[in-house]
Amino acid sequence: MTTEEKTPDSPEARTARLNANLARVEELSKRLTAALTRRRHVDPALHGPAPDVYMKAAAAWLAEMMQNPAKMVEHQVNYWGKTLKHYVEAQQTLAKGEFRAPPDPGPRDRRFSNPLWDTHPFFNYLKQQYLLNAEAISTAVGDLETLSPEDRRRVEYFTRQIVDMFSPTNFLGTNPEALERAVETDGESLVQGLENLVRDIEANQGDLLVTLADREAFKVGENLATTPxxxxxxxxxxxxxxxxxxxxxxxxxxxxxxxxxxxxxxxxxxxxxxxxxxxxxxxxxxxxxxxxxxxxxxxxxxxxxxxxxxxxxxxxxxxxxxxxxxxxxxxxxxxxxxxxxxxxxxxxxxxxxxxxxxxxxxxxxxxxxPGEVGVFLNDDFVDGIERQTERDGILSKFFMSRTFSFLRSNDLIYTPAIKSYMLGEAPPAFDLLYWNGDGTNLPAKMAVEYLRGLCQQDGFAKREFKVFGQPxxxxxxxxxxxxxxxxxxxxxxxxxxxxxxxxxxxxxxxxxxxxxxxxxxxxxxxxxxxxxxxxxxxxxxxxxxxxxxxxxxxxxxxxxxxxxxxxxxxxxxxxxxxxxxxxxxxxxxxxxxxxxxxxxx
Missing domain, CATH: 3.40.50.1820 (Alpha/Beta hydrolase fold, catalytic domain)
Known part of the structure; x- marks a missing residue:
């Protein structure tokens, strides 16, 4: 068969497409490297909580182990029992020569909506083991009794962030939908995903912020904000x-x-x-x-x-x-x-x-x-914001957008990232998400006054916040x-x-x-x-x-x-x-x- 006679789905044609995609990956890798070198200097405190959050969690866990070992053993035995039971069920199903997963007790999780998470033995095993681990970690943290309410809120929040980050859906090798799409498209989906990733990093001065909506689909004054x-x-x-x-x-x-x-x-x-x-x-x-x-x-x-x-x-x-x-x-x-x-x-x-x-x-x-947003109002974050705003003159919309996104990380970070970077999908034409990505900056002085005087010190409720010098x-x-x-x-x-x-x-x-x-x-x-x-x-x-x-x-x-x-x-x-x-x-x-x-x- 000559080159001209190749059918689109012939092995030769697919190999050619794969090679072309690999060449594009090399070019995109150069762009990615260049974009990362332009990353701006950011105060380290804005990348995560201070280490004392994790130290307090570890100290509380050790205290629980010393003061109430029976409860800690009960946690471990319960976790081991569920994990081992699921492993045995999976082995028994495979031993019967049946390529299927054992019964899945749930609960349902939107992240695992692809049918292969329920039907394929490998992916089902990953999912159930992840959920068992997540439950064990959340239970262990939730039962810590020596933490103050404020520390408990922060430890629970950042624990949840870590658990969500390690979901198998967030990794190419353990995401069946992304793997299927890559095979179906001869790697085109991964190349397009890399293109989307590079574009987002270039747009944010070397930092990563997922584009949530098609930026070309809307124009303020034309199809948004049109009331005369x-x-x-x-x-x-x-x-x-x-x-x-x-x-x-x-x-x-x-x-x-x-x-x-x-x-x-x-x-x-x-x-x-x-x-x-x-x-x-x-x-x-x-x-x-x-x-x-x-x-x-x-x-x-x-x-x-x-x-x-x-x-x-x-x-x-x-x-x-x-x-x-x-x-x-x-x-x-x-x-x-x-x-x-x-x-x-x-x-x-x-x-x-x-x-x-x-x-x-x-x-x-x-x-x-202050509710859930209060996890970002401790001195470790606010001190970092104050140092950053002194340098920049503003609190950039980038930091605020990223912070608010982490309050709903599965909806506003991981799911959009999977669709964009693993599946190679274009951002949707969604007006609300477009607005969400069209943020504004805050003046340095105003941002610190608000965070210190109102949020941290609760000055308005305490009759201490001043307007034009008067409380x-x-x-x-x-x-x-x-x-x-x-x-x-x-x-x-x-x-x-x-x-x-x-x-x-x-x-x-x-x-x-x-x-x-x-x-x-x-x-x-x-x-x-x-x-x-x-x-x-x-x-x-x-x-x-x-x-x-x-x-x-x-x-x-x-x-x-x-x-x-x-x-x-x-x-x-x-x-x-x-x-x-x-x-x-x-x-x-x-x-x-x-x-x-x-x-x-």
Whole structure:
């Protein structure tokens, strides 16, 4: 058979494809080496917890072994028994000459969805032994009695990270789906995976951060953040966007939303079907939204007072000027909710009644129990962040993105990495994941003030955090308020949110607990009828679990319930307000600007 007569699946053709792929691997290896040499200097503390975490775990285990040897022996015997039983079952099945796995008792794990994990003796043995080991390690750590609650939380978290990292799904030689794909494609999938890996390392200055979404599939202002509006004010901290009305009449009191500046505001306006911004406008409100600047090293000295003075107070003043109204309603999401509460406390102490009502979305103000994210708030990490920001002038979005990803490592690190690097798949065209990867930096001073003064020292709840030199407290927040927290939020856990709200001085509090997490629980349009929510007519006081026990569950989104609450605080209907001046069409320029990320030294 001549070369021209080769069929695509002939041995000769497949060998040729394999050789071509090997040549591509050599070229990609050169690119990989070059990319790794450009890796920036990063403070070692940002790569993992201090060694004392592991020392405390080891010391606690030794203490348990000395003080309660019977329990430790019971752990070991239980683990050995399950391991040996599974080994014997696998041997007995093979001894019968049957190429199949023994019965799999479960539980089911999404990581092992490929049928070969259940049917193939080798892969099933790997899976079950891994799960038995994971269970044994988690049980041993969970039963340590000599650790403080804070140390226990950190040891359990980082133990889980290590256990998840060593899943057999994360390695080519023990991932049946990746091996099948490599054979089917004559190595093409592995070459494409290496291409994806090199691309990600090149894009992150020698560090690895998995690309979660197709970067070419979306463009802000074209198929994301498309609700019509105009930038009506701009300063060095923000662009203020006023949205065009869709109703002839609007409520008299305008609404101003402060999104978090850890990410970009268009999470509230991904597409029309799930846009909270569009929904609010359609309900008859004059809506303004802040789009924060993405800071570079020139913002190194910008602190929390700057965000309050040039961000919150300035935006409030501009909304009042534009609408002619003396009062506004305000919304704060996540860190922007925390800062909104600080701003309200400052205004109320000064006798300023600018804000008529406030809404807090997934907001922590009491950090006595910061939840799962608290594992990153000890001095080992925060000291490293302080040293790094002193050098760079900013806390880079890279570090924040990586940290938040590790809070859901299987969903946001390992599964995407398997698909991209082992299976050679292109990132999906997923708007939410695109937004997730479109992060922002934090100014050095602001980041440290927030981490030290609010998170570590719990200064707001302790009446110690200062705004413009004067301490403020949660009791100073007296406006009617509505707070929405999310049941499975891994960033701002709902019990912590509840505990902060209950300490606020308002006599008119509404607390809503949405199903799902930090994003999906908030971006939950009524048309989807996906996640429900809980309410309770009892006061927002006492134990949050007791509040939940007495709460009523409602199917569907919390948006309409909040909309009715907001209408009650927004006055009569007036003629719709059209944006009079425009510095740029929505979504503005700050949201798409790319700051200079080079370190200052």
């Amino acid at each position: 509006g105009a930038v009506v004010y701009r300063n060095r901290m923000l662009e203020l966007i006023q949205y065009e009305p869709t109703t002839e009449k609007v409520h008299k009191t305008p609404l101003l939303i402060f999104p978090p500046w850890i990410n970009k505001f268009y999470i509230l306006d991904l597409k029309p079907a799930n846009s909270l911004i569009k929904w609010i406008v359609d309900q008859g409100f004059t809506l303004f939204v802040v789009s924060w600047v993405n800071p570079d090293a020139s913002y190194a000295g910008t602190g929390m007072d700057d965000y309050i003075r040039d961000g919150y107070l300035r935006a409030m003043a501009e909304v009042r000027r534009i609408t002619g109204e003396k009062q506004i309603n305000a919304v704060g999401y996540c860190i922007a909710g925390t800062t909104l509460a600080l701003t309200l406390a400052h205004l109320n102490k000064a006798g300023d009644k600018t804000v008529k009502s406030a809404t807090f979305l997934t907001t922590l103000t009491d950090f006595s129990d 403020v407290s949660l009791a100073d927040v007296t406006q009617p308020l509505c707070a929405v927290a999310c049941e499975t939020d891994h960033i701002a856990h709902w019990r912590g949110s509840f505990n902060g709200i209950k300490q606020m001085g308002s006599g008119d509090k509404t607390f809503i607990l949405s199903e799902s997490g930090h994003i999906a629980g908030i971006i939950n349009p009524p048309s989807k009828d996906k996640y429900g929510h809980y309410t309770n007519d009892a006061p927002v006081a006492g134990d949050p679990d007791a509040w939940l026990k007495g709460a009523t569950f409602h199917k569907g989104s919390w948006w309409p319930r909040w909309g009715e609450w907001l209408k009650a605080h927004s006055g009569p209907l007036v003629k719709a307000r059209i944006p009079a001046d425009s510095l740029a069409p929505a979504p503005g320029t700050y949201v798409v600007a790319t700051p200079v990320l080079e370190p200052t030294s």
